[in-house]
Each structure stands twice: as C-alpha cells, then as structure tokens.
Amino acid sequence: MTSARAEHLARCHACGLATQLPACPPGHSLHCPRCDSELHLRKPHSLSRTWALLIAAYLMYIPANLLPVSTIVYMGNGEPDTIISGVMYLFKNGDAPVALLLFIASIAVPFMKLVVLTWLTLCVKFKVRWRPRDRTVIYRVVEGIGRWSMLDIFVIALLVAMVQLQALATIHAGPGAVAFCSVVVLTMFAAESFDPRLMWDSFEES
Amino acid sequence: MHVNRIACHDCDQLQLVHTLMPGESAVCARCGSLLARSGRDVAERTFAYASASLILFIVANVTPFMEFKIAGRVQIAYLSTGVQQLWADGYGELAVMVAFTSILAPVVLIGGLLAISSAMMLRRRPSWLVVLTRLISRLKVWAMMEVFLLGVIVSAIKLGQMAHVSFDVASLAFVALILSSTAALAAYDPAAVWDYLDGEDPR
Ligand SMILES: [Zn+2]
Ligand SMILES: [Zn+2]
Numbered sequence: 407m408t409s410a411r412a413e414h415l416a417r418c419h420a421c422g423l424a425t426q427l428p429a430c431p432p433g434h435s436l437h438c439p440r441c442d443s444e445l446h447l448r449k450p451h452s453l454s455r456t457w458a459l460l461i462a463a464y465l466m467y468i469p470a471n472l473l474p475v476s477t478i479v480y481m482g483n484g485e486p487d488t489i490i491s492g493v494m495y496l497f498k499n500g501d502a503p504v505a506l507l508l509f510i511a512s513i514a515v516p517f518m519k520l521v522v523l524t525w526l527t528l529c530v531k532f533k534v535r536w537r538p539r540d541r542t543v544i545y546r547v548v549e550g551i552g553r554w555s556m557l558d559i560f561v562i563a564l565l566v567a568m569v570q571l572q573a574l575a576t577i578h579a580g581p582g583a584v585a586f587c588s589v590v591v592l593t594m595f596a597a598e599s600f601d602p603r604l605m606w607d608s609f610e611e612s
Numbered sequence: 613m614h615v616n617r618i619a620c621h622d623c624d625q626l627q628l629v630h631t632l633m634p635g636e637s638a639v640c641a642r643c644g645s646l647l648a649r650s651g652r653d654v655a656e657r658t659f660a661y662a663s664a665s666l667i668l669f670i671v672a673n674v675t676p677f678m679e680f681k682i683a684g685r686v687q688i689a690y691l692s693t694g695v696q697q698l699w700a701d702g703y704g705e706l707a708v709m710v711a712f713t714s715i716l717a718p719v720v721l722i723g724g725l726l727a728i729s730s731a732m733m734l735r736r737r738p739s740w741l742v743v744l745t746r747l748i749s750r751l752k753v754w755a756m757m758e759v760f761l762l763g764v765i766v767s768a769i770k771l772g773q774m775a776h777v778s779f780d781v782a783s784l785a786f787v788a789l790i791l792s793s794t795a796a797l798a799a800y801d802p803a804a805v806w807d808y809l810d811g812e813d814p815r
Binding site: 408409410411413415417420421422423424440441442443496499501504507508538539542543545546553554556557559560561562563564565566567568569570574575578579583584587588591594598602603605606607 | 617618619620621622623624625626642643644645678680682683685687689693694695696697698701703705706709710713714742745746749753754756759760762763764766767769770771773774777802803806809810
C-alpha cells in the first residue's frame with residue numbers, strides 16, 4: 407500500500423475521513439464533505455510555523471529561568487525564587503521526591519521538548535531517513551508530555567491562594583512565571599503545528 | 613463485512629481496515645499508531661461518566677478545597693481562589709491560563725461530551741453536533757485537571773513544612789472528578805460520532 411498523499415487523498419485533520427482531491431488544484435480551498443474542515447494533504451506551512459513557535463519559546467526560555475517565578479514574603483522580608491533556586495531549596499531541605507518531580511516537570515521536560523522538536527524539525531528539513539518509526543514515537547511522547555510542565559504554574563497559583571496572612575506571610579507570583587507559562591504554551595503549539603507525516607514523506611520522494 | 617480505507621494520522625499510510633468488533637482496535641502497520649478502535653455502548657457509557665463528572669465538577673467548585681492553619685489563623689481556599697488572587701496581584705495572563713486549563717476547558721469538555729452522547733442516545737443529528745465534536749477534539753489537551761491535582765499535592769507538601777494543611781470535601785470530589793472524566797474520555801470515541809453523523813446507528 408502507498409501513502410494517502412500518493413493517491414491524492416487528503417486525511418481530514420478533524421474527523422479523519424480520507425477525501426479524493428482533484429488532480430489539478432482548484433483556485434479555491436477544499437472542504438471535508440463530512441465535517442466541513444478545510445482539507446490539506448499536509449498541515450499548511452508546518453515547518454515554518456513550528457520554527458517560529460520554537461524560536462519564540464527559546465527566547466522566552468531565558469527570562470523564564472532568570473526571573474523569579476514567586477516571592478515569599480515572610481515577616482516582612484521578601485525572598486524571590488527562580489525555578490532553579492526553588493528546586494535547589496527543596497533538595498537541600500530534604501524533600502528530594504518533590505524536588506525531583508519539580509525538576510522533571512519544570513526543567514527537564516521543557517528543555518527536552520525544545521531540543522527534541524528542534525531535532526525532529528531539522529531531520530525533516532534535511533530529509534533524514536533515520537528510524538522514522540522511532541521518531542514518530544518520540545514525537546508522540548513529546549506531544550503528550552508537554553502539559554505536565556504546567557505543574558509549577560498550578561503550584562504557584564495554589565500557594566498564592568493559600569498563603570495570604572497579610573502580616574505574617576504572603577506569596578506572590580513573579581514575572582518569571584509568566585515567561586515560563588508562555589514557554590509551555592508555545593511548545594504545545596509548536597508540537598501541534600509539526601506534522602509527523604513529513605518524517606515519512608522523504609521515503610517516497612526518491 | 614465492510615472494509616474502510618483509513619489514512620494513518622502519523623505517517624499517512626493508506627490501509628484497509630475491516631469493521632471492528634466491539635473492543636477491537638486497529639494499529640498502523642508502518643508506524644504503530646492507533647488507526648481506529650471500537651467501543652461498546654459509546655453513547656450510554658460516555659453519558660453516564662460525563663453526568664457523574666458534571667455533578668462532581670459543581671461540588672469541587674462550590675465547596676472549600678483546602679484549609680491552611682498557621683499561628684491560630686485558618687485560611688480557606690476554593691478551587692478558584694488562586695485565579696482570583698493572581699488576577700488581584702496583576703498577573704492576568706497567569707490567572708487566565710490557570711482558569712482556562714483547570715476550570716473552563718474541563719467544564720466545556722464535560723458539557724460537550726454530555727451533549728454529544730445525549731444527541732446520540734436520542735437519535736438526533738443537530739447541526740451543532742459537528743462543531744462540538746471538532747471543538748472537543750481540540751480542547752482535550754488543554755483540560756489539565758490531573759496536572760492540577762499533582763500541583764495540589766506538591767503545594768500541600770511545600771506548605772506542610774510551615775503549617776497544618778487539611779483537605780476539604782472539594783478535594784475528594786476533585787479526585788473523583790478526574791477518575792470519572794478520564795473514564796468518560798476513554799468511553800468516548802470521536803470516530804463513533806462521525807460514523808453516527810454519516811447515518812449509521814450509534815454503536
Ligand atoms: Zn472532516
Ligand atoms: Zn502510521
């Protein structure tokens with residue numbers, strides 16, 4: 407069997423129906439007969455959209471790690487924490503499992519996601535044929551795991567909600583949290599705009 | 613036996629898949645991704661879990677979630693207190709994202725599943741069914757209740773060093789909500805809705 411594209415069949419990205427496209431492209435856009443979504447053989451401008459989102463995510467990654475994500479004001483003294491200093495503090499104070507969890511969700515996963523998506527996009531760009539099946543699995547994992555990076559944002563929201571004892575102690579969010587949240591959202595969009603079928607197309611073009 | 617021609621979502625390989633028996637699933641021969649699956653009583657089971665989820669969602673949002681005791685003072689937090697506090701602190705972006713992923717997306721998802729399964733059980737094909745089915749597919753990744761729950765556990769451990777933290781009714785309801793909404797999503801099968809919209813009887 408061949409790919410759907412070789413048969414001029416477009417798989418609807420919303421409902422999955424394979425629709426026959428006319429041999430010569432018409433001037434107007436084509437829509438799915440079942441759900442009316444616009445039909446494309448591949449996600450439109452997949453690579454350039456993924457690049458744009460990845461570059462934006464790399465840029466936001468810098469303030470996300472340098473600026474404080476939260477500030478604990480205790481007895482009038484403010485103590486700002488970045489993502490890394492927060493994890494280090496937990497490690498030193500004997501909460502190793504929680505520190506490890508936050509390390510994975512806030513540091514390892516976003517970084518891995520940026521690196522892996524960059525690598526996958528480069529592989530497509532240079533028509534690399536290395537283990538497409540494994541790369542497809544890696545893409546699925548990266549796409550599915552990204553949402554867990556929101557963990558730190560939820561922790562900050564909950565701490566801010568719980569600790570509002572004006573005179574004694576308060577916790578406030580910091581600008582780093584906004585940058586970090588945007589990294590999570592941008593990489594989620596980047597993973598979504600990447601079309602895994604492009605990894606398989608180089609096998610048919612020769 | 614009916615044979616469908618399905619293009620793989622991940623590698624575009626065209627494959628012939630015969631009509632699946634309930635409980636069966638088909639996997640792509642080239643890349644291993646799921647091509648299709650067939651559930652039993654999709655509409656009825658989705659409806660049951662989604663309606664339980666809706667009740668639990670309401671309980672989780674209107675009753676106190678956590679209590680925090682320090683130096684004789686008690687602080688009560690609701691599920692949405694963090695959103696309000698972030699907003700009040702001038703972090704509107706964070707407030708919007710937390711509200712969207714922990715409250716808005718989950719409730720639209722649950723309500724959507726309820727509406728879709730009801731329409732199928734009543735043998736109706738209203739025009740909004742197509743739009744809603746498409747919306748639900750896109751919204752799924754943004755409903756992050758299970759990540760939020762992990763955040764609750766982490767923040768309780770963090771605060772536990774400072775003071776006494778106790779969980780209220782809403783936290784229990786929230787855990788049950790995650791279980792029932794996960795079950796609703798597992799019972800739900802968008803392909804069954806599309807087949808139903810094509811004129812087939814609901815599976
Ligand atoms: Zn469609
Ligand atoms: Zn495949």
